[in-house]
Amino acid sequence: MAEGTNFPLLPYSYIVGQDQLKWLLEVDYVMRSSVGGVLISGERGTAKSTIVRSFANMINEKLPVTLPINATDGRVIGDWDIKSLASGDPEEKPGLLEKAGKAGMLYIDEVNLLDDHIINLILDVASTNVLVVQREGMDKEIPVSFSLVGTMNPEEGALRPQLLDRFGLFMEMKAVPDPHIRAEILRRVLRFDAERNRDHSGWLDEGRWQDNQRKADIESAKSSAEYIEPTDEVVDLCAAVAAEFDVVGHRAEIVMARAACAAAALDGRFTPASNDVRLVAPHAIMHRRHKPAYTDKFEWTQADAESLAQVIPAV
């Protein structure tokens, strides 16, 4: 595949390690906008962006709609095509938010480096699911619903709490400590360097085939998730966990319940169990607790795990 015109990405199935993040992205996709996306915060060089792009590429067979840090407001909410405008026959050029609504996902790389006025635009849409554009002769309202996926390095500053809350799930990424797994990651990446330069790569074909298999499983889970409702027991558990951790607002327990349903669907079940809640709970509440909401870093400590275990004993 020629480089520069296409973007061969590492097949999702070839990603070594970081299974928790992969699982969270799948959970989010299965329930899509009702979970609200994933914020991935982690140290440098942990393949945050790579995993997101590979996941989107597997699902949609193209790059995710991406909002880069160089974006200007016109490209975010939409503007006019210059040539058509100058010729007196103006055509609108859809913005990234509108595109994301069609693709189902908006990916923001380095989300904590975004301009504040861009963040305000995203917040408006994320909170109402409606894109309202009234500028430069445009006057339109478009229903827009997408999953917000962001990556950030917490060393560069925190997110505003309003934006933080818009991400349904939170994942703190750390480098893989096991040297043998790291070595395997190295070999995989270096192999990919070489294979993507070839005109044809059987290795990449095999990866794409594996991706298709995984995608079929995830789509199947997505279909069945439409029929899964949280049981009263699960709802009570979610509320109990939220109360135990004194989270801000009620979005945490809602996300928790929906994510538990997605977890059950991915596991081939039609009924969420307490263990599903136990697995998703840290990711739904970590960034919504009162105390750490204004700090740069969110951690899930051993004490947190013990508190959670008191509410939901391990199966």
Add this chain to the structure above:
Amino acid sequence: MRALDVTERVSTVLACVALDPHLSGVLLLDLDPVLLFPLATWLAELIGGRLRDDQPPVLDLGGRHTEEALWGRLVPTRHGRDPLRWVPGVLDGHASRPGIVMVPDLTRLSLPAARAAVALVGADVAHLERSRQSSTWRPRDRWLATLRRQDAGTVSRHLLDRFSVRVDAAGLVTELRGRRTLPPPTPRWQHAVRTGGYPVFSAEAAERVEALVSVGAPGLRRDLALARVARALAGLAGEPEAQAGHVDRAAAFIGLWPVAGALAADGNPADGSHPPDVLPGASAASRLPPTDLPAGPDFPGHSAGPHSSTNGNGHVKAVPAGKPEPLPSTPASGTPGPADSGTPVPGVPYPEDDAVPRRVADPLRFGWERGKTGAARGYPIGTERARDLNDVAVVSTLLEALMHQVERCPGHYQESHPLHVRVADLRSYRRVPWTGHMLVLVLDHTCRAIDWDWLVPLAPYLSWAYATRAQVGVVEVGATDGDPAGELRASEFRVRNLLDPRVEEALEPRPGRATPLGHGLTLAAAILRHDTQQGGAPVTDARLVVVTDGRANVPLANSQSGIPPANVGQRAIHDAEIAARAIRGLHRVHSVVIDPWPRASGHLATALAAELAAPIKHASPDAPRGTRGAA
């Protein structure tokens, strides 16, 4: 035993970069920035060959690049129906072929450029979404940056991590004749770069990488950089597979491990040591003996001996870098780092790990501009939608309006009349964060002869400067640096903020014997006058803090002439008072005198404060010592 010299180190790493475009961010530690261009052209020639048209373009990325210059901008054209044309920015890889981006000083990279580097260096995919332009490309530029080790704490670690290929370039010099910094690449290197391709990376090599890179290293970029350099070394040597020995060589070249520089002819460490077991328990890989010498025969000029090279005419001559240097490395017997001092270790390729952070908070974010007036803002780095009528960017506003002329006036281009501009078109400048605050310290080192700690009375002012991110000017009076003639003059410097290490150095006591207070206050007045009094002065709130007991023994004329005074009398004190009086007349300046009271000559400080119209504060005689960390 053979040591790597700096010329070999730098040229080999750059050859690896030429071979593998994934090695896209190179940090040349302690390189004289003047040499960056010769290195970039050397790399361009190796990549593209002798014909200039085939070589990647070399771009100099300095401290003044705006977002528009980097990413692109709309410019008006003379074609009536197509009034605007998109001009790609210098980093728009979708519109231009891969190049070599030079960053002569990473600490001075502009904020937009630093953000761009984070988005581009080493990235698989880049996106541009600006001004009605939308494009996606795979970044292929190679970035070469220089950084002094001592400045590592001032740069965002996020940004530094993008420059994961490191090489110690201290001591590299240019030949006076020919302006060649590195010897020409060997034919083998040229052939390897021309043909490309990647050797297989063996499992043993991967295990070796993990044994060499500290387990506490952030992410995997360092591992990958080491592995890719090792693979490129194998490729340059024409070998089909990268082995553990290539990793050892690569570690030596980037300064991770000294063994390759201290290998005996049999390929074993000359001192009998083995690679440092950076992983607890010493993995099997880390116990593997080093297998090969650095690729000596491949290095241009090595056939003529380690200290000589061959120029383009085949003439053997001395390598400009001179004698071989000790290999940049961690101590073989232990882990690196003067944990007690926090000073970067010479030779370690990641000085930011041990450097004391001196960067501002959130260094890659555009700052808040709340409450700023036009005069209190920095230089433009872009434009944004205007929120009020202050600081309107006229050209951008007109360009914005230009696009809507036909919509607003269908016959606009058939008739001759002005543009139709609406409120929605208004754009204002986005400027670098600029505080509008300034702290000027006049530090009389000779008044530190008594036992007091001036950091205690200075602490509130330093805190204010930190909180407001004020610019800082420092005037040192009576500081000795071993040059008696130099003591006759005060010295001054200005820095962007309090975190600059020079401020802390200035606060260290270095009392000399001369006290040119008049000259010091004259320099302070010049700094204050420059930034607070001229035209649209950027500083609206300047604070002058003079730490002195008021004594002076060098008249201003002697400071200016450099001739030691024969008979001082009251002239030196009188000159100081005159200079103080001049400062009193400056508006936007608030002064204070800190006097190490009580002293017999305390009235002199009081008199000086009166001339400055400044309050005088006496340092408490009970001021605790050892609060240096407050700075």
